Amino acid sequence: MSKVLTVYFTRTENSRKIAEEISIKLKSDIDEIIDKKKWKGVIGFISGGFNSVFEKATKVTYKKNPADYDVVIIVSPVWATKMPPAVRTYVEENIDKFNNYAFIVNNAGGNIKKAVSNFKKVLPKSIAEYGTSKNDIDSDSCQKCFEDFADAVRRILEKRKTNAK
């Protein structure tokens, strides 16, 4: 049985919802990336977009050590078609510790393919990725995609374990 960690960052709870669902499907531990900056209100939104576009770092806290897991699933909102500073900082601090990683992103209906491709630049070796709009999270098709994502992660990990024997 693989050890799975689902880690998420959220400003308005959508990513938490996705992370909790994926965590149940993959029987994973769950951890939250907390940004010391709160990005509240209109100023927070504008400043968040600016910091995301220019790929700025921030100060984050989290509890789990990703090195203790076979795979880390990163669940994140899209900010200005890119990775929010908190997630970027978490990845920069930990990418060398990840044994395997995958990601799910959600946005407000903008170009999700572009967002997934931008995340992939920071997470080039991800074993599975999925992007959706926050408006579709509860839809049947999205639920099916979460199942497919979880199945893909399980299958790839099993294959990697078999090949490593």
Ligand SMILES: Cc1cc2nc3c(=O)[nH]c(=O)nc-3n(C[C@H](O)[C@H](O)[C@H](O)COP(=O)(O)O)c2cc1C
């Ligand atoms: C600073 C900022 C920038 C955003 N940029 C985009 C964007 O480029 N495209 C888009 O569709 N949604 C964008 N959004 C909307 C979020 O991606 C969307 O609301 C997401 O569901 C938020 O997830 P959360 O509830 O986990 O914080 C942005 C939100 C913020 C706060």
